[in-house]
Amino acid sequence: MDFIKLTLGDVNGIKEMSEMATAILREHYDPIIGKEQNDYMLDMFQSVEAVTEQLSHGYNYYFAKKDGANAGFLAFYPREGALYLSKLYLYKDQRGKGFSRVMLEFLKEKAKELGLNRIELNVNRNNPSVKIYEKLGFTVAWEEKNDIGNGFYMDDYVYALEF
Numbered sequence: 001m002d003f004i005k006l007t008l009g010d011v012n013g014i015k016e017m018s019e020m021a022t023a024i025l026r027e028h029y030d031p032i033i034g035k036e037q038n039d040y041m042l043d044m045f046q047s048v049e050a051v052t053e054q055l056s057h058g059y060n061y062y063f064a065k066k067d068g069a070n071a072g073f074l075a076f077y078p079r080e081g082a083l084y085l086s087k088l089y090l091y092k093d094q095r096g097k098g099f100s101r102v103m104l105e106f107l108k109e110k111a112k113e114l115g116l117n118r119i120e121l122n123v124n125r126n127n128p129s130v131k132i133y134e135k136l137g138f139t140v141a142w143e144e145k146n147d148i149g150n151g152f153y154m155d156d157y158v159y160a161l162e163f
Helices: 011-033 035-045 048-056 099-113 130-135
Strands: 002-006 060-066 069-079 082-090 118-124 139-149 152-162
Touching: 002 011, 011 035, 011 048, 011 060, 011 069, 011 082, 011 118, 035 048, 035 139, 035 152, 048 060, 060 099, 069 099, 082 099, 099 118, 118 130, 130 152
Parallel strands: 082 118
Antiparallel strands: 002 060, 060 069, 069 082, 118 152, 139 152
């Protein structure tokens, strides 16, 4: 698996990232949180404008490619002594192939480069992916419910992995 960093000046890459995120997240999250909330969150967090804004504030976005084709993506940034994993997603047909473990090893290396030995992430309570994170060694550190506006909430577990 190859990891290709997205840069702020790569307008076409940002558009590609937004389109990929929308496709993956619509398929995965519509059944979990509903289309209306997912549409709101996609606009808020994965639109071209949102990805551009995140990049300008220190987010690191990477395309995860297998044999030259996009398999998924990840985004992260350092936060309060940990590497915060904002996004780790794979296309449905790329799941179950061990790519999440490869992506996690990449994240660990990035954390070490920053002098960090902890990764944290939020996972929706009803997301079946919690089982994957647990299999990868993450444990629930705490729970939180965040008002994201428009009458919507993110009702999450915060998972952590120390290494």
